[in-house]
Amino acid sequence: MQLGGKAFEQAQENLNKNLNRWVNIPHLKYYFNVSNSYVLNKIRLLFFPFRHQSWIRLVRRSEHSGQAEGYEPPRRDLNAPDLYIPVMTFVTYILLVGIRLGLNDANAAGKVDPSQGINPAKVIKSFSPDVLGMTGTTAFFIVFFEVLFFKLGFYLLNVTTDVPFLDLVSYSGYKFLGVISAMVAKIISPITWPVYVVLGYTMLCLGFFTLRSLKYIILPEGYSTLEPSARQRRVQFLFLVSAVQIFLSSVMVIWSTTKTAQKLTLFPAEREPSADIDVQPDNITQLPHVTAKTQQERWLSRLEKKWLPRVTAYCTANSYKMDELLDFLKTRSIRNRTSPKQFDEAIHTPYMALPVNTLSPEPTPLLPDLVNLSSEENLEGDRPDALLDNVDSFFEQNIDSAGRSLPSNIPYDSLAKRIAPVGECVFFAYGVVVMWGLSEREEQMVLKELEPFEEDKLSDDDIEVEEFCFHYNVFYQPRIYNDIITLKNPANYMIKLTISHAIAQSVKLALFEGRIEETIESTKHVPQILAETGKIHMTRKSVNKKIGQLFIMRINVNLVSNVLDVPEIFWSEPALTPLYTAIRGYLEINQRVDLLNQRVSVISDLLDMLKEHQTSSHGEQLEWIVIILIAFEIVIGIITISFDLSSYMKFPEAGGAKVANLLLQGASS
Numbered sequence: 001m002q003l004g005g006k007a008f009e010q011a012q013e014n015l016n017k018n019l020n021r022w023v024n025i026p027h028l029k030y031y032f033n034v035s036n037s038y039v040l041n042k043i044r045l046l047f048f049p050f051r052h053q054s055w056i057r058l059v060r061r062s063e064h065s066g067q068a069e070g071y072e073p074p075r076r077d078l079n080a081p082d083l084y085i086p087v088m089t090f091v092t093y094i095l096l097v098g099i100r101l102g103l104n105d106a107n108a109a110g111k112v113d114p115s116q117g118i119n120p121a122k123v124i125k126s127f128s129p130d131v132l133g134m135t136g137t138t139a140f141f142i143v144f145f146e147v148l149f150f151k152l153g154f155y156l157l158n159v160t161t162d163v164p165f166l167d168l169v170s171y172s173g174y175k176f177l178g179v180i181s182a183m184v185a186k187i188i189s190p191i192t193w194p195v196y197v198v199l200g201y202t203m204l205c206l207g208f209f210t211l212r213s214l215k216y217i218i219l220p221e222g223y224s225t226l227e228p229s230a231r232q233r234r235v236q237f238l239f240l241v242s243a244v245q246i247f248l249s250s251v252m253v254i255w256s257t258t259k260t261a262q263k264l265t266l267f268p269a270e271r272e273p274s275a276d277i278d279v280q281p282d283n284i285t286q287l288p289h290v291t292a293k294t295q296q297e298r299w300l301s302r303l304e305k306k307w308l309p310r311v312t313a314y315c316t317a318n319s320y321k322m323d324e325l326l327d328f329l330k331t332r333s334i335r336n337r338t339s340p341k342q343f344d345e346a347i348h349t350p351y352m353a354l355p356v357n358t359l360s361p362e363p364t365p366l367l368p369d370l371v372n373l374s375s376e377e378n379l380e381g382d383r384p385d386a387l388l389d390n391v392d393s394f395f396e397q398n399i400d401s402a403g404r405s406l407p408s409n410i411p412y413d414s415l416a417k418r419i420a421p422v423g424e425c426v427f428f429a430y431g432v433v434v435m436w437g438l439s440e441r442e443e444q445m446v447l448k449e450l451e452p453f454e455e456d457k458l459s460d461d462d463i464e465v466e467e468f469c470f471h472y473n474v475f476y477q478p479r480i481y482n483d484i485i486t487l488k489n490p491a492n493y494m495i496k497l498t499i500s501h502a503i504a505q506s507v508k509l510a511l512f513e514g515r516i517e518e519t520i521e522s523t524k525h526v527p528q529i530l531a532e533t534g535k536i537h538m539t540r541k542s543v544n545k546k547i548g549q550l551f552i553m554r555i556n557v558n559l560v561s562n563v564l565d566v567p568e569i570f571w572s573e574p575a576l577t578p579l580y581t582a583i584r585g586y587l588e589i590n591q592r593v594d595l596l597n598q599r600v601s602v603i604s605d606l607l608d609m610l611k612e613h614q615t616s617s618h619g620e621q622l623e624w625i626v627i628i629l630i631a632f633e634i635v636i637g638i639i640t641i642s643f644d645l646s647s648y649m650k651f652p653e654a655g656g657a658k659v660a661n662l663l664l665q666g667a668s669s
Contacts, residue, residue: 031083033073049209086173096183097135175249178202182253207242307412308469309420309437313507315464317431317454325453344568345429353442401490426500434500464510498576502583
């Protein structure tokens with residue numbers, strides 16, 4: 001026992017000796033020498049710094065000589081910096097971020113509609129244990145670089161005050177108290193404005209506390225002996241430090257309260273496909289239970305999107321000449337392998353873009369119908385079960401246009417054409433074309449050939465584009481995740497047509513959003529000028545033109561452009577409607593339309609106010625014209641009477657009779 005005790009004491013002594021080489025334990029204990037009353041009073045000071053009177057730190061003196069030996073510990077001095085509150089609030093901040101993300105996941109799962117074949121458990125979670133480590137690391141480096149900023153400023157300003165490094169860490173760490181206060185308000189409050197009130201107040205308190213606490217370092221006693229320029233620079237740096245504290249705290253609050261999951265929409269399962277469609281919708285199986293992104297999904301997100309085949313939507317005109325375009329596509333059946341089919345307001349066709357000087361290829365049959373085949377029949381030979389932890393799982397689970405598994409050694413630049421060797425185009429009557437599997441160069445060739453059929457062609461600056469990627473996977477439920485579309489069946493063009501309808505409406509809506517942005521930019525200065533000068537510099541004609549443009553835009557969005565309408569094909573094929581609704585939800589079309597209408601209403605109210613202002617100004621101008629005319633008439637009357645009086649003075653007899661006649665005429669009138 002004695003031998004074991006001696007060994008333990010020796011090991012503890014060696015540990016303390018080695019630890020003291022890197023960390024000064026007695027010095028570190030100073031910052032944790034706190035009491036309950038100190039913690040409560042310090043928190044009160046941080047929340048109400050304006051009521052605090054004395055900010056001078058207490059000096060600890062020797063009992064024998066009376067000389068200063070440093071500052072009193074936090075237990076005895078409320079103005080002393082400590083590390084207890086910064087460390088506790090730092091840990092609380094990390095935990096609150098996790099709680100916030102967990103609540104986001106719960107809300108997201110609650111909004112999922114199980115009737116559409118989507119299990120709430122399959123929604124990708126925004127919280128994972130990695131988030132806590134990432135949050136802590138980010139906050140640590142924010143404090144570290146802020147302290148380095150303090151040190152650099154002290155060096156440049158030649159601040160000679162001896163400031164311990166941990167003092168600066170303490171002052172930098174007090175920001176977490178205000179940050180967690182705003183986060184708690186965000187979690188508790190169902191509305192937004194209390195969060196900003198709490199954030200604004202806590203940041204104001206933090207700035208004031210930083211100014212008063214660091215004053216003894218940057219502007220110590222006797223600083224009045226400094227040159228005026230040096231004193232001014234120190235004062236400016238003190239305010240800069242306070243501003244940096246407020247800025248970093250606000251960034252941390254906004255980042256931690258707005259962090260959400262990456263965007264994922266699972267395509268709904270089909271129930272009873274209609275028998276009238278040439279190619280039936282996919283049979284969608286359910287995903288296994290996952291609580292976070294699977295290994296395969298993480299691998300796919302790291303795969304650069306440029307290697308996957310593209311899905312691109314262009315809004316190039318207000319409308320297309322659909323009959324003439326259909327006839328043109330029929331003439332390209334040999335050269336471009338087109339086989340157009342019209343579905344109400346849309347035309348779908350395979351399309352192989354070839355350079356102008358390229359000879360026309362021999363016609364080849366289109367892709368085989370893979371819809372009615374099982375997963376095993378689609379593949380050549382036996383396929384082992386895909387392992388999620390296998391780096392080649394992307395290639396094992398994904399297929400090319402012929403239903404074969406992708407080879408793992410395929411060059412990345414050949415991947416897109418292996419998945420989609422023949423592109424597909426969907427032309428919409430309202431001036432939008434959606435292209436599947438074409439390269440950017442091939443898309444430009446299609447747009448060039450489309451120009452003769454465009455009505456009211458948009459300028460190059462007004463053309464709107466939306467880009468996605470796609471691939472085929474027979475093992476996973478079709479989905480759109482971070483703009484990557486996962487499908488099951490290469491031959492099922494009805495699924496692509498359904499997705500294209502929603503994407504086309506989204507890119508058309510983007511055109512109207514761009515136009516309303518231009519209107520906002522051209523009119524946002526008007527209220528400010530009107531408030532400052534009381535005048536506006538817009539003519540009545542220009543205001544009326546703006547009002548007319550807004551009405552045209554609102555009519556196009558809500559009545560004409562089919563952005564809100566459900567395409568007619570989904571009335572005859574209701575089995576495709578859930579997929580169309582899911583894509584519209586992913587693209588947030590309904591929310592964007594509501595926001596667009598709200599913005600149009602606000603601008604319309606502004607222009608109506610301007611019109612009323614100009615109408616009243618025009619009425620005032622007419623009133624002034626009438627007043628001026630009356631004044632002219634009075635002046636002319638006075639001049640006439642003056643001439644008559646002068647005539648009377650020269651010729652009393654004749655003038656008297658004339659004046660009498662004038663008076664009689666005035667009396668009779």
